[in-house]
Amino acid sequence: MRKSVSTIAVVVALVACTAQQQQQTQSQLQNAASAAPSAIASAANAVRTNPEVKKAGRNLRDAALSAAVEAAIAGQAGLNVFHIGATAHNGVVTLTGTVSSAAIASTAVRTARHVRGVTRVVNRLNVR
Numbered sequence: 001m002r003k004s005v006s007t008i009a010v011v012v013a014l015v016a017c018t019a020q021q022q023q024q025t026q027s028q029l030q031n032a033a034s035a036a037p038s039a040i041a042s043a044a045n046a047v048r049t050n051p052e053v054k055k056a057g058r059n060l061r062d063a064a065l066s067a068a069v070e071a072a073i074a075g076q077a078g079l080n081v082f083h084i085g086a087t088a089h090n091g092v093v094t095l096t097g098t099v100s101s102a103a104i105a106s107t108a109v110r111t112a113r114h115v116r117g118v119t120r121v122v123n124r125l126n127v128r
Helices: 002-049 051-074 102-113
Strands: 084-089 092-099 120-127
Touching: 051 084, 051 092, 051 102, 092 102, 102 120
Parallel strands: 092 120
Antiparallel strands: 084 092
């Protein structure tokens, strides 16, 4: 009987220890869960205000705008996209290359101006 009482005491001690550990774990999880929204907000703010992230976003927008202008030019009859390049920086598109007439240059500029996101077009096309 004495052995079974000591065994029961050990089991009760283990259960109590496990319950205490469970309570501590639950408390830690609740603390982490309550801290998560502010941690996420802090991380999002750090990303938003990080100049490298902003620069990467601008570069991506510029590349997409350049591609959109070149695609629009490629869709115009008489314009050869292989002779006209478009680069963008903050909505300003610069057209470069060589075209065979002023009319073609004018069409390329007009086409670029109608692409969504273009704020200004700089014409550096050479007419030959």
